[in-house]
Amino acid sequence: MKKSWIIIGLFISLLLVLFISPFASSSPDGLERIAEDKGFLEKGEGHIITSPIPDYVWPGIEDEGVATSMAGVFGTLITFGLGLGIGSILKRR
Secondary structure (H helix, E strand, O other), X not given: OHHHHHHHHHHHHHHHHHHHHHHOOOOOOHHHHHHHHXXXXXXXXXXXXXXXXXXXXXXXXXXXXXXXXXXXXXHHHHHHHHHHHHHHHHHHO
16 A cells, blocks of 8 residues: 555656746746855856756757656655655665
């Protein structure tokens, strides 16, 4: 029963990412907005870890909505996989 709920949750998450994320605001989030307002946005870009999909721009995809959906699916699957892996390791202990 637990596995079916996990699969249902993943399926719902992917549906939301695919169909809702293209309508997300293009305005910067709170942290990015403060960095812009205070003038230190450039200092934090690319110094520690670079994003594989910066600003949700997927290489080769011109449509911004599709690129945002692809980035969301990619991020959801990675997060799900990491959570599942960490949960499996902790369960064994």
